[in-house]
Structure formats: structure tokens, C-alpha cells
Amino acid sequence: MDEKLVELIMGELKKKLGEEVKTTIPVELSAKHVHLSEADSLALFGGPLTYKRELSQPGQFLCDQRVRLIGPKGVIDNVAVLGPARSESQVEVSISDSRALGLKVPIRQSGDIAGTPGIVLASSTGIVGLEQGVIVAGRHIHMSPGDAERFGVKDKDLVCVNMTGTRPVVFRDVLIRVSSDFNLAMHIDFDEGNGSGWTPASECTIVKQPQAEFCGV
């Protein structure tokens, strides 16, 4: 399709929708955090998790509770607990954190914890040993079915995204996650954010797979 025609169609679309057709995706930084099962919440805090404030994805919330992570080499205090309770507890850390704890942690998507390392969780009143559940969360983009249609992608697709920032990068193999429960946002962790010069204003766009060729810039 030639560019003028694309421009014309975009113009008509904008008029029809009454708003700009946005092609950028906000990028949010995920700090280390813990999801707890009801049993582990009971063992650590003597009861269910309690709501402190909502998070960007609908239904997810920060809890009043905080935990200590105890690894073979180090300890990390005051780690956020997110609700609601899940069927299995899960601990999400960065590679930097995993080194501080002394654990070798694979990169996984949330929920995929088979064969991951365990860890000890502690509060001021309880302690729990997890046999598995520590992951470095794989980066991903949450979007609604409407967003997916707009971007021409579907659930479980892997895409490349270009991120603005002081150290601009293209993240490859970014997982698309589509659900009517999701707000549009890309999630990366602190290592990825620091390594790419992320700021709260950072946005990304889906790009073509870069070609492996020399460039004479």
C-alpha cells in the first residue's frame, strides 16, 4: 500500500474514532515482589493478605504485608507482597537480586515455576520454606483483545520493541499477553530499566526484527 493511502486511511480512522490512534505502549518497571498462596500467607502473617493500594493491572493490588527473602548467600528485606492470593507462591527478582541472594534463577513468565529454585520467606512472626517458585520475570506486554487487533498481534506472539530512553534499545522476544482484564503496558524489571535508561516517560513501539547485516553508519 502506498504511503499516501495509508495516511488517508489513518486520517479517516482518527475522525471516526474521535481521537488519535496511539501507536506507542507505556513501559512500567516491575520491582521485586512476592505472590503468596493462602496457606503461606497464613503461616507468615496469621491470616489473609490485606489491601493497601491498587496496581496498574485491574484486580492486582499491593498488600500491607512485607517479607524478608533469605537465600544461601544473602538476605533482602522489606519486599512487597502483591494480592490477590494465588494457588502457589512465587517470588520475582532481578538477576542483580538473584546474585545477592546466591541463587541461579531462570527467566520465566509468571506462573511457570516448575523446576525453579526455592527460597525461605520470613516475616516478624513466621517463616516458610518454598521448594520452588523463584523466577526472573520475562518481559511482556499486557494488552486487551482490542489493542491486539490494533497492533496486529495475538496472545503468545513474540515481538521486538524499540524503547525510547537515554540508552535506547530494542528488546527482542517480548511476549504478548492478551486478556480482556489487561490494561496496555509493557513490564520490564529494574535491570532492564537501568540498562536501557528507562524513565517514567519511556514508551515503546513494536518494530520489525532487526536484520543481521553490517551498517555503514
Added chain:
Amino acid sequence: MDEKLVELIMGELKKKLGEEVKTTIPVELSAKHVHLSEADSLALFGGPLTYKRELSQPGQFLCDQRVRLIGPKGVIDNVAVLGPARSESQVEVSISDSRALGLKVPIRQSGDIAGTPGIVLASSTGIVGLEQGVIVAGRHIHMSPGDAERFGVKDKDLVCVNMTGTRPVVFRDVLIRVSSDFNLAMHIDFDEGNGSGWTPASECTIVKQPQAEFCGV
């Protein structure tokens, strides 16, 4: 040029050179470190820096000496000092380190320290206040004039590179630095390494600037 012709030429080149024409660049991780002026070395250690072991770039070496970095918010101990002495002291940290120290540190290339934050350096016997000199080192590729010719780039070019790893990325705006003193290596810091799943086997290739378009993967 069609692909068969390129293949033919590459084959002839390989025969002529008697070896594989390597198109990958090794990637090395730079940990936080300090370069000291002779005056600051004297103030901290009572004398010149002493050689411990050589580094990957010719003439650069790790020193026996170590320093403490003291920022407004935090302290980092046991930081490496690299020799030889320079005309001005310079401290290279990651963005993670800069947060721990409580400093807002710009991304700069080595030597470009005008207007950067200061810091306090301490040893067991001395203390020095730097008025400026703390940077987050901009990623760069060291190469010889021969390598530059082979890759079709020149000193101060900015290129995109594709890095292999568990979290594959394309780093954009990577500075080419050409000198007959340099061995071929890309240098990134720990944030960039952790964010991209760097391993000691990671390599990069120069790629074309990714196009800002949707991809229907």
C-alpha cells in the same frame, strides 16, 4: 549485490586470508571502577598506583589499591582502581550504583566529565573530595583501524548491535572507538549485562537500524 555473489567473494576472502572472516564482536562487562590522578593517588595511598594484573585493553591494568565511594545517601566499599594514572580522577558506576550512592549521574564516554557530580573517595589512610568525575560509562566498541575497515565503520560512528543472550536485545547508539592500541571488544556495564542476559560467551553483531513499523509476527 545478489547473495550468491557475496558468498563467492566471502569464500575467496577466506581462502586469501587463510582463516575465517569473523563478523562477531566479543562483549565484556565493565564493573564499577575508579581512575585516579597522581595527586589523588598520593593523597589516598601515599604513593603511586601499583600493578596487580593486566586488563583486556593493552596498557590498562588493575591496581593493588581499592577505594571506598562515599555518596550523600550510601557508601560502596572495595571498588577497583585501574591504572595507569590519568590527568583527572574519574569514577565509573552503574545506574543501580548511582541510586545506592544517592547521586544523579549522566551517561558519558570516558574522559567527558565536565559538569558531572562529585564524590568522596576514601582509603584506610586518606580521603579525597572530587568536585566532578562520576559518570555512567556509555557503551562502546573498541577496535583497531583494521577492524574498523573490515566492519565498514569509523571512529565516533554510532551503530546498532544485536547481542545474543537469554534476554536478547539490540543496543542502539553504540559508540565506535578506533585506535591502534585497541583490541576488539564491546564494553557494557552490569545493568546492561543483567538486563540483556549477558554471559561470558555473549557476542554481538553490527545490525541495521531497526525500522519503526508494526510486525505481525
